[in-house]
Amino acid sequence: MAMTEPTPDGRFGRFGGRFVPESLIPACEELEVAFRKYWADDAFRSELSGLLNDYAGRPSPLTECHRLSEELGYRVLLKREDLNHTGSHKINNVLGQALLAKRMGKSRLVAETGAGQHGVASATAAALFGMECVVYMGEVDVERQALNVFRMRLLGAEVRTAMSGSRTLKDAVNEAMRDWVATVEDSHYCLGSAMGPHPYPWMVREFHRVIGTEAREQCLALTGADPDVVTACVGGGSNAIGIFSGFVDTDAELVGVEPAGGAAIDRGVPGVVHGSLSFLMQDEEGQVLEAQSISAGLDYPGIGPEHAHLADSGRARYEKVTDDEVVEAFQLLSRTEGIIPALEPAHALAWMSRAREELAGKTVLLNLSGRGDKDAVQMMEILG
Amino acid sequence: MSASRGTIEAALRARRDSGGKCLVPYITGGFEGYLDAISAAADAGADAIEVGIPFSDPVMDGPVIQEANEIVLRNGVTPASIIDEVATLDVDVPMAVMTYYNIAFRFGLDRFAQSLHAAGISGAILPDMPLVEAGPWVEAADNGGVETVLLAAPTTTDAHLPAICDRSRGFVYAVGLLGVTGVRDELADSAKVIAARCKAVTDTPVLVGVGVGTPAQAAEVSTVADGCVVGTAIVRKLIDGGGPEAVGQLVGEIRTALDAG
Numbered sequence: 001m002a003m004t005e006p007t008p009d010g011r012f013g014r015f016g017g018r019f020v021p022e023s024l025i026p027a028c029e030e031l032e033v034a035f036r037k038y039w040a041d042d043a044f045r046s047e048l049s050g051l052l053n054d055y056a057g058r059p060s061p062l063t064e065c066h067r068l069s070e071e072l073g074y075r076v077l078l079k080r081e082d083l084n085h086t087g088s089h090k091i092n093n094v095l096g097q098a099l100l101a102k103r104m105g106k107s108r109l110v111a112e113t114g115a116g117q118h119g120v121a122s123a124t125a126a127a128l129f130g131m132e133c134v135v136y137m138g139e140v141d142v143e144r145q146a147l148n149v150f151r152m153r154l155l156g157a158e159v160r161t162a163m164s165g166s167r168t169l170k171d172a173v174n175e176a177m178r179d180w181v182a183t184v185e186d187s188h189y190c191l192g193s194a195m196g197p198h199p200y201p202w203m204v205r206e207f208h209r210v211i212g213t214e215a216r217e218q219c220l221a222l223t224g225a226d227p228d229v230v231t232a233c234v235g236g237g238s239n240a241i242g243i244f245s246g247f248v249d250t251d252a253e254l255v256g257v258e259p260a261g262g263a264a265i266d267r268g269v270p271g272v273v274h275g276s277l278s279f280l281m282q283d284e285e286g287q288v289l290e291a292q293s294i295s296a297g298l299d300y301p302g303i304g305p306e307h308a309h310l311a312d313s314g315r316a317r318y319e320k321v322t323d324d325e326v327v328e329a330f331q332l333l334s335r336t337e338g339i340i341p342a343l344e345p346a347h348a349l350a351w352m353s354r355a356r357e358e359l360a361g362k363t364v365l366l367n368l369s370g371r372g373d374k375d376a377v378q379m380m381e382i383l384g
Numbered sequence: 385m386s387a388s389r390g391t392i393e394a395a396l397r398a399r400r401d402s403g404g405k406c407l408v409p410y411i412t413g414g415f416e417g418y419l420d421a422i423s424a425a426a427d428a429g430a431d432a433i434e435v436g437i438p439f440s441d442p443v444m445d446g447p448v449i450q451e452a453n454e455i456v457l458r459n460g461v462t463p464a465s466i467i468d469e470v471a472t473l474d475v476d477v478p479m480a481v482m483t484y485y486n487i488a489f490r491f492g493l494d495r496f497a498q499s500l501h502a503a504g505i506s507g508a509i510l511p512d513m514p515l516v517e518a519g520p521w522v523e524a525a526d527n528g529g530v531e532t533v534l535l536a537a538p539t540t541t542d543a544h545l546p547a548i549c550d551r552s553r554g555f556v557y558a559v560g561l562l563g564v565t566g567v568r569d570e571l572a573d574s575a576k577v578i579a580a581r582c583k584a585v586t587d588t589p590v591l592v593g594v595g596v597g598t599p600a601q602a603a604e605v606s607t608v609a610d611g612c613v614v615g616t617a618i619v620r621k622l623i624d625g626g627g628p629e630a631v632g633q634l635v636g637e638i639r640t641a642l643d644a645g
């Protein structure tokens with residue numbers, strides 16, 4: 001079972017779709033047509049590959065963790081998306097979308113951001129391509145990810161604070177969508193995760209497929225086999241779907257890890273927000289619940305529709321971890337390997353640490369989706 | 385009650401056939417005084433009334449309606465409580481709920497349609513449900529006797545517009561501008577354009593909403609459209625503490641402007 005296209009109406013199993021105001025339907029259609037065209041176009045593909053390699057630093061390495069493996073009792077491999085330009089996997093998707101937007105004649109990028117990594121990547125691409133960039137960020141996140149706010153401004157982007165609701169990622173998406181409704185004629189919504197209306201979940205996955213493709217080859221070269229387990233953190237699900245796409249047709253177990261306070265698969269029921277039908281944390285009345293997580297990038301009550309389908313079909317499983325476990329894992333990787341992870345992938349590591357017995361003797365591949373520089377100030381306060 | 389009120393489409397056609405222009409005010413359900421505000425709007429000359437059911441993530445709404453939503457949700461109001469309260473109203477104009485898809489989806493599409501019908505609510509408007517995703521709801525609404533008002537936007541292509549107008553019941557909600565709900569200083573050029581485009585392909589009443597906030601703007605857009613929906617300007621009155629009287633007064637002023645043509 002390889003990861004294929006969604007159905008023409010944008011469904012992965014029973015999830016997905018295009019639940020946006022009628023105003024945005026033509027833009028979604030236009031984007032789908034453009035993506036189809038350029039994704040099959042050699043010139044586009046080679047221009048994007050060139051950017052990913054020469055600008056973003058791909059391929060990212062695969063690192064074998066000797067000391068951590070000893071500590072955990074099984075073999076740990078890291079896919080080093082933290083070493084990409086701008087510090088996370090987000091750049092893969094953003095370079096793809098910005099290049100596409102340019103081909104489509106759009107002059108302005110609108111983005112939402114939680115941890116600020118997608119915002120920084122968007123601001124970076126906008127600077128590179130000479131485009132205007134507006135990034136929406138919840139007030140809570142502007143505070144806890146102040147470094148990234150500064151980086152975005154330095155890169156020439158305008159950062160607008162979302163003051164409504166939980167003042168985190170969910171509300172930043174709302175504001176970005178409201179902006180897009182008003183500016184759709186000259187703006188491209190550079191959505192930062194594998195979520196939203198069709199074709200975003202599919203397109204974002206394709207732009208991150210490079211993670212899984214590289215990792216599969218690198219694992220084979222290093223170990224002579226596919227890993228037993230592939231794991232990644234899940235906010236909207238872009239880094240996870242990127243690495244899963246390389247292994248979905250192997251025997252590897254796929255494990256997505258969500259924060260306990262934002263566990264859409266565990267605590268959610270099917271619902272519609274931000275353009276697609278997926279698992280969603282909501283109350284009995286259909287009001288979306290506010291997520292609660294130490295990590296701004298995972299502080300989201302929903303999840304991309306393809307993950308909902310992977311969970312539904314049993315091909316992937318989803319675990320949740322607490323903030324305390326994440327703080328432990330953050331320090332564990334720093335101490336054992338000299339790699340300070342972002343708080344987001346520290347979630348997947350937290351699960352790996354808890355699941356030592358289950359994983360004993362196996363080879364586990366972790367998508368290290370970002371580095372921890374952005375979290376240093378927040379962790380300094382927590383750790384005293 | 386519902387029988388005597390009739391459908392939204394019948395009420396709007398009656399107004400249009402008599403040479404008048406249609407006025408549909410929007411009032412946030414659950415807001416303090418909203419039931420009296422609905423009655424006041426009906427008395428002041430509304431042809432139908434949209435009752436908003438607040439949703440936590442209203443992406444089509446601007447700051448004013450968002451604020452009203454947040455106030456109502458903080459007070460613990462639920463969709464069912466709004467529907468139940470509206471059912472007790474003694475007004476002689478038809479009503480529609482305006483909410484987001486997830487509210488209906490979580491309720492259960494069939495059960496939501498049946499609840500509206502049982503409460504004497506004639507129609508539903510779900511602004512984040514485009515025609516391509518309307519199938520399951522429209523079936524539930526048709527079965528339950530609920531009119532589904534669809535939205536046509538300035539960006540809607542000529543290829544899609546006839547299908548939207550054709551499938552819309554009650555009226556066609558022509559979105560007056562690219563953007564969220566809110567009062568603008570001037571009527572957008574796009575308002576009359578989309579009204580004319582809709583009118584060219586349908587006989588169903590065409591009302592322009594979003595960006596229509598003053599009596600003058602209402603009258604101006606209605607030179608082309610069959611009438612208008614006024615939301616933010618009315619909700620603003622409630623937020624500012626004007627209560628049902630202020631709502632009735634504004635609806636009356638718009639009615640007068642529309643009648644003066």
Ligand SMILES: Cc1ncc(COP(=O)(O)O)c(C=O)c1O
Binds near residue numbers: 089116194239342345
């Ligand atoms: C490093 C990192 N990993 C993961 C995420 C979560 O996003 P996704 O689930 O789309 O990979 C973020 C989001 O900000 C991030 O910065």
